[in-house]
Amino acid sequence: MAEIDTSGGGGHGKGGKVRGKKMSTRVDMTPMVDLGFLLITFFMLATTMSKPTSMTLNVPHKEKDEKQKQAEPLKASKVLTIFMGKNNDAYVLDGVAADDEKAPEALAKVGYGSELRDAILKAKQRVNAAFPLEEDGSEPFVAVIKPTPVSNYKNLVDVLDEMAITKTKRYAxxxxxxxxxKKLLGDKITP
Structure with a gap:
């Protein structure tokens, strides 16, 4: 509580002049500290703490038996290959193998975001219209993501986000x- 200190000499000495008592005040800070802790506690309980964000990654199921299921090689016409190059550039090869003679003309440079999304959706529509569903009922479209030594982690996250946005289930x-x-991409992937 606030206390008033009344100690100190008054004006009862010689000289006949009566002076008022000198009073000093001391404020007790205990209630203020209590109030501070109550406010801190209130704001800690009333605010929303930031939740950690994570990305879902589709992974294949483990085979129950020891033998791996023999898979036939993918046809290049069912595949969209995404290369992540330097300077935040991505290159797509839609329906053509890298060793094909048409590959240099088919290789297209796209930016991350809407350009890459449009390329994925266009390739997905082309493949799903041209080929029947797989035996297990999945779409025939497959995306192959190929990071390069000059790409960065953000590029990979951007491509995986596009896979989630376009609802592409089959990608590698x-x-x-x-x-x-390497020959097709040339200096696009060299540091």
Missing amino acids: MVDNLTDSE
Whole structure:
């Protein structure tokens, strides 16, 4: 509580002049500290803490038996290959293998975001219209994501976001490039 200190000499000495008592005040800060802690507690409980965000990644189911299911190689006409190059550029190869003679003309540079999304949707529509559903009922369209040494982590996250946005269920991440892909991309993937 606030206390008033009344100690100190008054004006009862010689001289006949009566002075008022000198009073000093001392404020007790205990209630203010209590109020501060109550406010901190209130704001901690009333605010929403930031929730960690994570990305969902579709992974294949494990085979129950020891033998791996033999899969036939993918046809290039069912595949959209996405190469992540330097300077935040992406290159797509739609329906053509890298060792095909048409590959240099088919290789297209796209930006991340709406350009890449449009390329994925166009390729998905082309493949799904041309080929029947797979035996397990899944779409025939497959996207192959190929990061390069000059791409960065943000580029990979952007491509995976586009896979989620376009609802592409079948995609693969391959971290090595074939010799024909290296030759096709040339200086686009060199540091």
